[in-house]
Amino acid sequence: MSQIENPETKSKKKKNRKSGKKPHKMTSLHNSEAALLRLKKRRAKEGRFILWGRLAIGFAVASLMWLLFSLVGTGYTAFTQHFITLDVKLEASILDPTDIRDPEKLRAANYRRLIQTSMQAQIEGVTDRKEKRALFNLVSASGATNYVRQKVYKNPNLVGQTLTVTVPTSDEVDQLLKGYIDRETPEARRKVSNQQIEWIDELVDRGVIKPKFNTIFFTGTDSRDPELAGIASAVVGSLMLLSVAFILAFPIGVGAAIYLDEFAPKNKWTDLIEININNLAAVPSIVFGLLGLAVFLNFFGMPRSAPLVGGMVLALRAFPTITIATRAALRSVSPSITNGALSVGASHVQAVFHHKLPLAAPGILTGTIIGMAQVLGETAPLLMIGMVAFVTEIPTSVMEPASALPVQIFLWSDSAERAWSERTSAAIIILLLVLITMNGFAIWLRNKLEKRR
Amino acid sequence: MKMFKIASAYALTVSLTALLTACGGNTNTQSSTETQSNAIESAKVDTRVKDIRIVGSSTVYPFSTKVAQEFGNKTGFKVVVESTGSGGGHKLFCDGNGPETADVTNSSRRQKKSEFEMCTENGVEGVIEVKIGYDGIVIANAIDAAPIDMRLKDIYLAFAKQVPVSDTDCTLQPNPYTNWQDINPDLPPQTIEAYGPPPTSGTRDAFVEIAMEGGAKTIPCLAVLRKNDKKAFGNIAHTLREDGKWIDGGENDNALVQTLVNTPSAIGVFGYSFLDQNTDKIKGGYVDGAEPSFENISSGVYPVSRSLYFYLKKDHVGKTPGLQEYALEFTSEEASGPGGYLEDIGLVPLTDAERAKVRADVENLRAYSQ
Numbered sequence: 001m002s003q004i005e006n007p008e009t010k011s012k013k014k015k016n017r018k019s020g021k022k023p024h025k026m027t028s029l030h031n032s033e034a035a036l037l038r039l040k041k042r043r044a045k046e047g048r049f050i051l052w053g054r055l056a057i058g059f060a061v062a063s064l065m066w067l068l069f070s071l072v073g074t075g076y077t078a079f080t081q082h083f084i085t086l087d088v089k090l091e092a093s094i095l096d097p098t099d100i101r102d103p104e105k106l107r108a109a110n111y112r113r114l115i116q117t118s119m120q121a122q123i124e125g126v127t128d129r130k131e132k133r134a135l136f137n138l139v140s141a142s143g144a145t146n147y148v149r150q151k152v153y154k155n156p157n158l159v160g161q162t163l164t165v166t167v168p169t170s171d172e173v174d175q176l177l178k179g180y181i182d183r184e185t186p187e188a189r190r191k192v193s194n195q196q197i198e199w200i201d202e203l204v205d206r207g208v209i210k211p212k213f214n215t216i217f218f219t220g221t222d223s224r225d226p227e228l229a230g231i232a233s234a235v236v237g238s239l240m241l242l243s244v245a246f247i248l249a250f251p252i253g254v255g256a257a258i259y260l261d262e263f264a265p266k267n268k269w270t271d272l273i274e275i276n277i278n279n280l281a282a283v284p285s286i287v288f289g290l291l292g293l294a295v296f297l298n299f300f301g302m303p304r305s306a307p308l309v310g311g312m313v314l315a316l317r318a319f320p321t322i323t324i325a326t327r328a329a330l331r332s333v334s335p336s337i338t339n340g341a342l343s344v345g346a347s348h349v350q351a352v353f354h355h356k357l358p359l360a361a362p363g364i365l366t367g368t369i370i371g372m373a374q375v376l377g378e379t380a381p382l383l384m385i386g387m388v389a390f391v392t393e394i395p396t397s398v399m400e401p402a403s404a405l406p407v408q409i410f411l412w413s414d415s416a417e418r419a420w421s422e423r424t425s426a427a428i429i430i431l432l433l434v435l436i437t438m439n440g441f442a443i444w445l446r447n448k449l450e451k452r453r
Numbered sequence: 454m455k456m457f458k459i460a461s462a463y464a465l466t467v468s469l470t471a472l473l474t475a476c477g478g479n480t481n482t483q484s485s486t487e488t489q490s491n492a493i494e495s496a497k498v499d500t501r502v503k504d505i506r507i508v509g510s511s512t513v514y515p516f517s518t519k520v521a522q523e524f525g526n527k528t529g530f531k532v533v534v535e536s537t538g539s540g541g542g543h544k545l546f547c548d549g550n551g552p553e554t555a556d557v558t559n560s561s562r563r564q565k566k567s568e569f570e571m572c573t574e575n576g577v578e579g580v581i582e583v584k585i586g587y588d589g590i591v592i593a594n595a596i597d598a599a600p601i602d603m604r605l606k607d608i609y610l611a612f613a614k615q616v617p618v619s620d621t622d623c624t625l626q627p628n629p630y631t632n633w634q635d636i637n638p639d640l641p642p643q644t645i646e647a648y649g650p651p652p653t654s655g656t657r658d659a660f661v662e663i664a665m666e667g668g669a670k671t672i673p674c675l676a677v678l679r680k681n682d683k684k685a686f687g688n689i690a691h692t693l694r695e696d697g698k699w700i701d702g703g704e705n706d707n708a709l710v711q712t713l714v715n716t717p718s719a720i721g722v723f724g725y726s727f728l729d730q731n732t733d734k735i736k737g738g739y740v741d742g743a744e745p746s747f748e749n750i751s752s753g754v755y756p757v758s759r760s761l762y763f764y765l766k767k768d769h770v771g772k773t774p775g776l777q778e779y780a781l782e783f784t785s786e787e788a789s790g791p792g793g794y795l796e797d798i799g800l801v802p803l804t805d806a807e808r809a810k811v812r813a814d815v816e817n818l819r820a821y822s823q
């Protein structure tokens with residue numbers, strides 16, 4: 001664009017210089033043919049600029065829409081899932097042959113056979129070993145056995161009774177019913193056999209398999225099985241990371257900016273510090289991970305995979321952003337405000353904290369939220385400190401192993417099973433929603449503070 | 454006033470975090486009725502009882518996490534599995550013998566001699582090697598594209614940077630082949646175009662070491678060179694061409710599968726489990742007449758397959774509760790036996806005899822030596 005326009009502007013400058021030689025001929029300057037031509041050219045240029053601007057916005061909006069549509073298009077199906085209702089007979093002879101009802105023994109018992117038996121009760125005439133296996137594969141093996149297992153572990157008295165459970169179907173059944181596995185594909189190339197499809201259709205007709213809202217996705221922790229995987233542990237991990245990073249980076253970042261801008265002497269040392277802070281903002285984030293590994297883990301001996309360490313590393317990432325934004329915000333406050341305060345006898349500290357800082361607050365908060373949003377999306381530094389991990393429990397403190405939402409998205413996207421793709425998209429939707437909420441909060445806060453100005 | 458607002462927002466976040474830290478136990482299903490002091494106490498207990506810490510290969514990661522999940526369900530032990538890559542895993546594993554170091558490292562290849570020595574140097578002695586199964590590396594293309602059946606030699610000639618002028622004359626020339634038919638008239642008349650794993654990937658190492666080297670060995674004059682100068686042979690066999698016929702794909706194999714669907718003339722190189730999950734979109738190419746199938750990889754008929762391992766610190770057994778039990782779960786019939794839950798997600802199992810031997814090593818805590 002600029003390359004095309006440059007010669008034009010040059011020629012225009014030359015013309016202006018020429019006409020500028022005779023400034024007193026004002027009338028001809030505005031009405032002459034040359035002037036009108038110039039005006040026309042200028043207007044055309046302005047028009048072109050606006051057109052380019054619109055195209056730029058259009059392009060940005062179109063790419064965003066494309067991203068959102070493709071995400072929502074593949075992701076929305078993950079919010080429902082197919083469940084199967086089974087009557088599971090908790091036979092004592094299988095679970096507890098010795099009849100002691102020891103919870104630990106009950107937990108380690110073989111629940112697979114119970115589920116197999118209850119599946120065979122649903123479809124009659126399945127006797128062949130291979131067929132039995134195919135039938136069992138309709139239900140989420142890990143999900144069903146573990147659901148019953150934990151029930152019995154908590155309440156050993158259930159042994160001998162019949163339990164009606166609603167458990168997820170296997171991911172393949174879910175994918176078939178959602179239309180991601182094409183029924184027209186030749187059987188040999190399909191993950192679900194013709195017979196299985198027959199069974200599935202029968203169970204759907206009888207209402208044994210039903211789609212339901214996928215609560216597991218929101219309350220569950222990470223799992224190797226897509227039908228059992230949830231984002232709860234990753235979201236809690238991310239919140240912990242954000243909190244630690246905020247607690248550290250906000251006061252340090254804002255404090256550093258206030259000192260550098262208001263109180264520090266202007267010499268080569270403060271110049272050097274300023275350059276370094278600006279550079280820090282551009283350092284690739286993996287470097288912070290290496291730093292965290294060397295300093296926090298190896299030198300201070302802090303635990304691996306802990307959100308505390310992750311938060312400290314990410315605080316380093318967010319701190320320069322916050323400092324730079326704060327300094328920009330402080331500079332945008334009119335000097336007359338400080339001068340006014342100083343003139344009526346306020347000390348320098350009072351002038352800054354009572355008058356300047358409150359006016360700079362909206363800018364500071366916006367910068368902080370942007371810094372925090374960056375932190376929320378980071379994965380690279382977390383790899384080095386061991387947070388790219390499979391964690392099956394919701395962390396309860398910042399010292400416990402945890403993962404983070406972007407890390408989980410990354411790990412899910414690289415898994416082989418087809419069902420992961422919709423879940424990956426759904427997790428990205430959640431991440432975007434959190435970001436939108438954060439930015440929305442920032443805008444709300446800014447408006448609120450600006451109104452009171 | 455406004456300063457106070459900012460300060461109070463900050464204080465709110467701090468206290469929320471403290472609350473999250475202290476009362477987090479309430480979200481845990483095991484302790485829903487605990488008071489705050491109890492939760493703090495139980496947090497203390499949690500730091501005392503060590504989790505099982507696993508690092509290593511991203512290829513073994515899906516199997517390791519599956520076992521971790523099933524094992525956790527059955528016993529309540531907590532297992533944390535990190536995906537760091539084989540090399541990174543060995544480094545962390547051999548970093549030291551203290552309780553804060555990893556208990557297990559997963560590996561998509563055997564531990565190297567240098568890594569074993571690093572372990573010994575850092576006081577990690579008594580490492581138990583556990584072979585868990587096999588992983589085939591497949592050469593696949595789109596389902597509707599022409600089927601491929603290549604010899605290992607074809608693979609070498611198609612992807613090496615430098616190839617001998619002929620079978621008997623080992624004067625090297627830059628790879629002249631641009632079409633599959635230039636190499637072998639039985640192959641489809643298509644330009645050579647392959648997407649494969651990047652150099653950081655263990656799959657790439659295995660492809661180069663097994664397929665490329667295996668192919669180079671079948672050329673008589675290179676076989677002679679291999680006997681005389683192993684290093685020179687290694688250079689010739691292991692260097693992939695850089696003229697755009699071999700394209701480094703990303704680490705993400707799902708994206709690779711999508712590329713193959715969109716480009717029917719291209720072939721792709723990746724792990725067997727991605728072929729297994731996408732048989733409606735892509736098909737595996739035959740190598741030396743063998744189809745990449747479960748049975749063929751398991752029996753070794755399909756030539757491009759590798760063994761998967763994990764390594765365990767003997768000294769940590771007893772100190773990390775549940776560690777040996779985890780290894781026993783991994784080597785149990787229910788997990789890695791034929792028809793086990795790991796086979797369901799694409800692990801090609803060991804033979805029963807092999808598994809029995811490996812399991813005995815775990816039971817008796819028999820350390821291995823290089």
